[in-house]
Amino acid sequence: TDALLDVKELKVYFPVGSGIFRRHSHFVKAVDDISFRVQKGETLGIVGESGCGKSTMGRSILRLIEPTSGSVKFKGHEVTALTKSELRRLRADIQIVFQDPYASLNPQLTIESILGEALSTHQIGNNAKERKEMVAELLNNVGLSPRHAGRYPHEFSGGQRQRIGIARAIAVNPALIIADEPVSALDVSVQAQILNLFQHLKKTYELTYIFIAHDLSVVKHVSDRIGVMYLGKMVELAGKKQLFQKPLHPYTQALMSAIPSLDPDVKKERIILKGDVPSPITPPQGCHFHPRCHYRMEACEHVKPRQIEVEPGHFVSCHLYDTTDNLTEK
């Protein structure tokens, strides 16, 4: 069956420097040749440290940031070829939930107006009375009391504001929601509630999610499949079970070793990565991860790893798993 979203060889490059330096064509390769599919009804988690390009990737899917090249097919339509007005329609079908809903909620408007505006912009509801009822239902469905519809964003807590942000996203009946760090600004105690709300709404509204977070335990909670990003590359992509039972990429292994085990019998050795994330302006040659990798071989310093499907649905970009290039012998 056709995927809801099919991303192929997506690249988002930003020029850096100005004046004469521009001529040297330096680019930040924020998203560097990424391919993946999202099936209807699933949640694809995207995890990686800040600056790895995961937010840029999310935004480029609906062209809030223009892709440099590659293909983004949504419901079979090539998004990169859409005109401005077609793009507007697409933006109802794909919604983003941001990390900080406060920044995207107009402080001058009541919750009722914010949600009502979303509905009327996309011609949902026949009149004001109908929209008022829809707003009440939306608030109910995200766990807020319709009695508070007349309040302003600042009158709500962080978690409640995120519920409002989520209500605004689902108001327009999207097929796909891209949630970009939707709980990372919230208290840990509130995070689980919001994650559960996402799960609940997914069933009620038959949603599909791309769920972006720097925190692997958050992504683990909600995802069916997980993609791991490092410096603009998707270094590993697998089903959640596959990934947690058999993390292949040394970077994934390090991320996982940082999650504390709840089982006292499982002794986990924390893998401490050497050094910091290198600058995306001058990423390391070969495998971007090589300066921090414990398994580094000589070839890793100058040969880019290919993406290999190690078992069905489990992809990794690392020379350790490439049986065709014999780099381990060198």
Ligand code: SF4
């Ligand atoms: Fe480490 Fe080499 Fe694999 Fe990169 S390709 S993750 S440097 S072993």
Ligand code: MG
């Ligand atoms: Mg981000």
